[in-house]
Amino acid sequence: MLIKLQTAFLDLLKASFADVFGGDPPSVGVEFPPYEWTLDPSSEDPVAGTPVQDDASDSFAFDPAAPAGPYTLTRPPYPGPRRVYLKTPAGDRQPLRPAELAWDPDDSRRLTLSPAATRVLTDYDRVEVLYGVTAVFTQLKSHHPMQVRLVASDRSGAEKAEALALAALALDREAVMTAGAYTESGGGYSVRGTIKSLKLHKGAVTADATRVLVLEAEVELKISRALGADEGKPILHILSPGKAAGDRKVDIDIGVES
Secondary structure, three states, rough: OHHHHHHHHHHHHHHHOOOHOOOOOEEOEEEEEOOOEEHHHHHEEEEEEEEEEEEEEEEEEEOOOOOOOEEEEOOOOOOOOOOEEEEOOOOOOEEHHHHHHHEEOOOOOEEEOOOOOOOOOOOOOOEEEEEEEEEEEEEEEEEEEEEEEEEEEHHHHHHHHHHHHHHHHHHHHHHHHHHHEEEEEEEEEEEEEEEEEEEEEEEEEEEEEEEEEEEEEEEEEEEEEEOOOOOOOOOOOOOOOOOOOOOEEEOOOOOOOO
């Protein structure tokens, strides 16, 4: 659950101190050893709530040479507006108009694009769809001790790497936490992970040229499941076997045992 957080921290080190952490191989290597995580006691045996309308999003690879798709949402959308954007690698978005969208009448998840001829598509590489779903969800919280091992060629290099890594963490913690958020989905289920806190817990000198920082990350997971086609439908009639639905909402034979 910390892969994106680890990647974000490593990217920060490389971008900020290219002479130390950049290069191939780098002057100082950064490793993330295996770890165990614990579930917050308040999250034990979570109970999902009643079905509610929730926000969902999907992101798809976009090929400007073949923009039509189709693109299939990971969950059945709730009836209502759906916002579709083209995105650049830098994160800039351009909304598509309803006339440029074709939703399959037999499969509400399936979308085909027909961008206007005046659109310049070469700058875009993703399609993002924001939509509503009817889902049940719950939340989990967990605590993760994330080790960062700095491996240098000598003692002075290790000391410098340790100091710079601490500086980057102290000054750019919020950016690393934001970049560490992630979303996974499949089979109607969706998990959205948010890094709620990232603290330096302790450090260690494990060898002359090796330093270890132990961070503690608090992760909050929002776990949801979209309702299936046979779920969440209101009860329209209560009938005895063989009776046809009519004006009466409840039509039960007197002889039926309760």
